[in-house]
Amino acid sequence: MPFRDQLLTCQSCGETFVYRVEEQRLQKEMGLELEPPTRCAKCREDVDTGPGLRAGIVKWYQEDKHFGFISQGNGSDIFFHRSGIEGDPTKFVENTPVWYEVTETDRGLQAVNVHLRE
Numbered sequence: 001m002p003f004r005d006q007l008l009t010c011q012s013c014g015e016t017f018v019y020r021v022e023e024q025r026l027q028k029e030m031g032l033e034l035e036p037p038t039r040c041a042k043c044r045e046d047v048d049t050g051p052g053l054r055a056g057i058v059k060w061y062q063e064d065k066h067f068g069f070i071s072q073g074n075g076s077d078i079f080f081h082r083s084g085i086e087g088d089p090t091k092f093v094e095n096t097p098v099w100y101e102v103t104e105t106d107r108g109l110q111a112v113n114v115h116l117r118e
């Protein structure tokens with residue numbers, strides 16, 4: 001089945017949002033059912049952990065590439081860049097528990113203020 005952007009209406013706030021191809025592909029890669037979300041990303045985030053910090057685990061980070069991904073509590077991964085790391089980037093190895101915040105960029109959601117969860 002080819003992926004394509006779907007326009008959906010959020011059941012919480014009533015706003016129209018896009019169920020993006022990248023999101024669908026990610027669900028597929030994670031072996032999840034392709035399930036269109038019922039709420040927009042913002043409302044889902046609010047439900048997730050509330051505003052502010054979320055807990056995640058570093059899926060991988062490559063210092064030479066200056067970016068990596070965090071496995072989120074909701075099962076999806078989120079991109080993070082070296083500039084979003086607080087502290088020593090060499091400590092952000094696979095399976096490191098971290099706190100992070102989510103911000104929306106023109107390239108999609110991105111984790112910022114990524115720091116060690118101890």
Ligand SMILES: [Zn+2]
Binds near residue numbers: 010013014039042
């Ligand atoms: Zn909404």
